[in-house]
Amino acid sequence: MRGVVLACGDAAGSLPPAGQVHVEPVPARPGKADVDPLLSPALVVAGTDADLAAVVLRLLRKDLLAETTVGYVPTDPRSAVASLWRLPTNPERAMRLALTGNDRPVPLIRDDVGGVLIGRGELPRVRGIAYCDDTVALRGEARSVVVRPSEVAAEGLVVTVTSGRLRRRRDVFTSRAFQLGCDPLVPISDGVPHPRPMDRWTWYRHTEDLRLVRPSS
Known part of the structure; x- marks a missing residue:
């Protein structure tokens, strides 16, 4: 079983039993200041995708990604992370997997202003030029x-680019990096809007993966 459950925000009041594992609100x-004193080789994060991203950012900053397994108990049934990696959103099942499951690497995405992206990033109403590696995406x-x-x-x-005013068109690209130069807009990472408009934005794959506890198939 994993060593510490970080119950973020209101998650502590709705968590199922965690057995002998210590729960830290x-x-x-x-x-x-909240996360670093509690870091352990085995962590469980209970909360939103934004909460998970905040904890993973501390692992990145402390250079502990390779040494730490991370389980996730999503409190939002619409969690993009849960949907992407087929994690249960039922609290009891999610806690059981997070505490007893095996970790498997998943890509960790960074941006060029010091943040990380775990589940979903969105750029609304874009006007500009974007590249996926060397390919023009927009x-x-x-x-x-x-x-x-x-x-x-x-x-x-x-990367999914949705365009068209009357008839929508979706173009999908895969790459290691996405770069955009544009009219000012507010990027959204894991549900959290950036604090100010940006006219340039980059998301790219980090050199180390996240050791996320998730189903084997």
């Missing part, structure tokens, strides 16, 4: 650009 989207306008980690080990990102 922490704030939503916990920061350095030149002009798009309703949205959605980025997520790829399930294929050799890839990093899956």
